[in-house]
Structures are given as structure tokens and as C-alpha cells.
Amino acid sequence: MLALSFNWTVIVVIIVAVEAACFFREVTAQDYVTAEMLDRMAQIEHRGDNAAHTIIQRLNKTFLTPFDRQDLHPGQTGMNRRRA
DSSP states (O other), X not given: OOOOOHHHHHHHHHHHHHHHHHHHHHHHTSSOOOHHHHHHHHXXXXXXXXXXXXXXXXXXXXXXXXXXXXXXXXXXXXXXXXOO
């Protein structure tokens, strides 16, 4: 991911989340899933993972944040939970 400011990185996460939600709606409106859909799903997840990891890394490097790190970290990791 490009070296974006923290605010732009958060905006990227929001854009990816909206894209994922729209794609989920598109997929669930159909009775089947294609290989292309699975590939696109993996691409969206990969972009979201990269942005989330960037946010966590920047929070870990920051001495002072306007938010408590313990409040932000569960939100980032909670969005990335996978089903077992």
C-alpha cells in the first residue's frame, strides 16, 4: 500500500468495507457463486487486510494518539475475524 496519511488509510478501510458490502449484496442476490466472484472476494479482503494492518502498525509506532489504542485495536481485529 502506498504511504498514505493515517486519515487517508482510514478512508481506504471505509471504501473497502462499502465495496465488500455491495459485493456481498450482489453475490447473495444470486443462487450461485462463480470462480470470478471468489477471486474478487479475495481481492477485496486482501485490500482490507492491508489497510487494517497499516493502521495497526501506525498505531503501534505512534507515541500519542487522540484515541486509546485499546479502544481501536479490537475494532480493527474484529473486522478481520474468520470463520473456523
